[in-house]
Amino acid sequence: MASVLVCSSPLVGHVTPMLAVAAGLVHRGHTVRFLTGQRYADRVTATGAKFLPLPPEADFDDSAMDEAFPGRVGLKGPKGIRYDLTHIFMRPGKAQYDAVQAAIADVPTDAVLAESLFMGAALLLNLPRADRPAVVNCGIVPLSLTSRDTAPYGLGIQPKPGAVGLVRNRVMAALTEKVVFGPVQKYADSVAVEATGKAFPGLFTDWPRRADSIAQFTVPEFKYPRSDLPDTVHFVGPVSQGGGKDASEVVLPEWWHELDAVRPVVHVTQGTVANRDFNDLVRPTIDGLANDDVLVVVSTGGRPESTLTGPLPANVRVCSYLPYDELLPKTDVLVTNGGYGGVQFALRHGVPLVVAGQTEEKVEVCARVAWSGTGINLRTNRAKSDDVAKAVRAVLADNSYREAAGRIGEAIRASRGVDALADLVEAMAEPTVP
8 A cells, every 4th residue: 555645725715625545545444644724634644544743833723814814905906916826825835835745754655646736846846856755746636737728827817719719818828927927926936946956847836737737627628628738647536525514414494395395496505615695695695585485595504594684585594504405406506606616516416506716726717617508607706697597597507507517527527536535546656555
């Protein structure tokens, strides 16, 4: 069996899918250590992996981001992107790299598995292959590799076919690298030189291209076509076939039987991370559909139901957590802010979507929802009630959205997720006895 080091930035949206990776590898009999923030120690050990803490200079409390990074408050657009990449992800890079090297020196390691914004793994790839373990990039966000066939990652722009599209992509790539990422690239290179003695050989966000393998947690049907896709990319399917809470962990609400009534069920959630202000999407959905003959089911993502303030129309039902494996087969439309895992879990069940998210990876996920025909992208972080209602009605009226979701769902159900990743690790690792 292999000795594996799993690495993640100390952010819940990054740690959670990597916990599924760790649990899957442990289940296959591998020795797994997990390097991340102290806040996640108990969750790591619950997978059967050994917890390794990031050093203090690379750790922070992601439940209080504005306190941890006061300089980001109020920043939007390119300035916000530059700040986050510089201070949240790149600045801890050397400390992450040192922690990875210490872990490798302590226990012989066959493979290092890291999510795409863990810069310690990116820096590790500056070393010759003979001087490091295999590095596997775990694609927990949409594929970010630069390509002549796609617009730069992070803009949420869909592919444009033909020569016009190629020219557009080339021009936008040049502008993005120089204007948006230029200052960050300069800083990233200085971190790389300090850690490894040499700068990044290309755009630092494109580091997964140099990984020994990329396990992209989606299916080919939900990715943009690329003629220059490296053969190191493997579409293994979503990281987890589960979502929300298991039915055995949740007491079903007394209104659960209403899901089997004739009227359509519209489920709305802002997930478990971006759910501090329900006025972004939950409340606009409630208000927009107040007079429609639908049942609006709200999940507050773990927050108390009382945090959803204001009057609730008669067609609204609220619960803190819901068992998604049981809810989604009864759902006609999911309204969500576009988390990668949540969207694909809905598609697994063939549920079409209305999405509204323009931050982090969500802008790219939402663009893919529209491109794939599985839903409508509202292209905003803060939706208007009329726009949500109009989109929900359109998805309910047009069966093509459900048909497209069903096609992708079939591919997802046939995928193997973490088991396929484990196959990759086993194929490339030389078994090491710690």
